[in-house]
Amino acid sequence: MTGTPEAIGEQLLEAARKAGADSADTIVVDGASVSVEVRAGRLEHAERAESTDVGLRVFVGKRQAIVSGSDSHPETLAAMAERAVAMASEAPEDPFAGLASVDQVAKEWDLDTLELYDPCPEPAADTLMQDALHAEAAALSVSGVTQVSDAAAAYGTNRVYLAATNGFSGGYARTSRSISCVAISGEGTGMERDYDGDSRSFQSDLREAKEIGLSAGERAVQRVGARKPQTGRYPVLFDERVSSSLIGHLLAASNGAAVARGASWLKGSLGEQVLPGQLSLIEDPHRPRISGSRPFDAEGLPTTRRTIVENGMLTGWTLDLSSARKLQATPTGNAARGVSGPPSPSNWNLSLTQGESSRVDLLRDMGTGLLVTSMIGSTINPNTGDYSRGASGFWIEDGEICYPVNECTIAGNLRDMLKRIVPANDARPYLSRVVPSLLIEGMTLAGN
Template sequence: MEESLLADVVAAALKAGADSAEAVSAQRSALGINVRLGELEEVEREESRDLGLRVFVGQRQATVSGSDISPAARAKLVERAVAMARLAPEDPYAGLAPKERLAKGPFPELDLYDPQEPSPEALEEVARAAEDAARANPKVTNSEGGSASASSSHWRLVTSTGFSGVYHASAFSIMASVVAGDGETMESGYDGRSARWRGDLPTPKSIGEEAGRRAAQRLGARKIASTTAPVIFENRIAMSLIGPLIGAISGPSIARGTSFLKDKLNAQVFGKGVNIVDDPHKVRGLGSSPFDDEGVQNRRWSLIEDGVLTTWLMNSASARQLSLETTGHASRGLAGAPGVSTTNLTLQPGAKSQAELIADAGKGLLITSMFGPSLNGNTGDWSVGCAGFWFENGELAYPVTEITVAGNLVDMYGRLIPGSDLEIRGSANAPSLLIDGLAIAGR
């Protein structure tokens, strides 16, 4: 969508009585192919072009969005937004980002857009190759399918305070999921990857083979008795342990007083040597952007530095409420006021491989899948259903299922030991993580 169109919408909002305004546009095209048991199952194509408007009348705000961008529809959008704002309750912290914090060009070149547009036939070939490789495992008896997709998006923001920015991004993905059986039990396994550039993806054959291996490896899973033992979270799911941290250090949670870390700023939360960084300017990063969703200049942050919590994550509204400065972590869609999110979040690797962590722990649980997490946001009490492998004498012994692990995250973070096996699979990544003792509920 053209910059001039958004500038016209902002100008129209001011003329209609808004004191300030911002307009965002999102254009997206996507193509996804699913195959199952060697047959084409689904072709999904998406083309969208949407407009969002946020206006302020004093300390009152409203947001509206729509997909009709004709002049008449834009006029109604503006009229509706200003009318809604006049009726909204006052919010003493509402407002656009401070003008002095806005990003100024030229913006960093992040290499987020691959112009390739694979045909449906090419994507079907990739999806089929991934599923075929998974089904080639002799223990695989059924398939949940293989898929491949390609998408591109434009995001543009224009504000009445003079900001105008746009970035163009692409994404490509491959996935396979299959079921293994031995006549008595069935277990599923999957693998998948996404990347900004198509050439950065692994081969579909390697994706499929890993999915098949994981399904077959789970056969014979058994229940175990309840116990307390060392627990290792595999790198593929380890970030699920860190997700609650991000919610707990977000400005809105701190402002509401509903965070189990509300008194921990500049305190030792993790052990020494643990570092977590958030980098919006990672080249080809799946979470990268040249500015945040309020137009604020963003940058790399060391959220956890040598185990110490260094900052809250803030947008402009939560920063005002806390009498602090925004950290450039505003995140929004077309409708609604901005929230807070990270970009490319990475728990930095430690020195030991997963095998060495297992050897050091001796006896315990390796978690490879998780479901149904439960968190008390005020206390940090946390539990999750999971499956994985029991290990003894420093080696994997047998697969286990239908278990729950539980603990308090403040205590768990303090005892967490990162492994060395960091893999970049998405916008949030961690190596395998060892905690020396957790409550495990089994049969």
């Protein structure tokens, strides 16, 4: 990097002006990471990466173009700007393109309250390796675990700087620290695998490597002897590990870009019931030490706490500037982007109202059915909400776990499914998406 992210961003904007752009914005991402993987008690892979990536978006009238690169020398930045303006001059007009107005952009924010960056020193590679080795050893200590396919630890820093010709400029830095482990039980065609892992912004919040390895091993052993369940209609309990995917489908359908394209099963549903009446879905981008927190979005708009679903009713769409203009609505400060693409709507931290019952209570109440702990594949019709996914987990009879199951498919319609969810009270509060286990009655299972 030949300068600070701030200096690079300002150079790009100046180069865009000189090249003939009517307006422009830029993003500079400066990151470093180190990761370690071990296998059979030995180091298998170690990697360190450092990069500075830049992206420039220019506007010539209502025409726009984006260029990106990883060379921040002044002559390269000037060439990028000239290329971008030439591309924009030939691009088709987009009546919804353009920067935020001066009165829309964020004016001030408090990074200290968000606690995105851990000031502790970067861990040494040997420290990461020891964490991975401890996780692997803990998993192998579980009776029935035959091997560990992957044990890893990583650390990373990331600095983001945004600037635009409308006067906005701002940046922030964040850190990440993670440990993961994948354990395998059984042999031959009877092998089963499961995992555990943790990722936090602050090292001090990270779970112990031994705990992660033990959990991965115990989960893998519990899956030994899995078989297909009976085909039919049964209640399905989505474990807290996978339940956020259901809310993810709701968020995808309430994304302004999808709604503007007409490719959403929620189109025309503003103000209508989409969840049970006692449930609300809150987005809060200002939670301290959480990966989805940020002071402003990728278009420089302030991020705010908002209610997406209130008492079961859908209150609004998730919007960036372009989708808001298409829908004649107010942007919600949810633009996200990388260096090589335009902004698009994205959600930040989310939390669903928790229930009063524990997961054990819901298992007891469901009687006979399926507890889903992992899913593969996905067939979701974005226009109708028809839902079908491969699943594995445990068969429940009389409220008790009987045996592990795999190779089954669960199906339904999201519009109907989400209105029937019953939440437990077991959500993990430190995740970006705080969603408890969710019970849904009457889903279709395809097994034997």
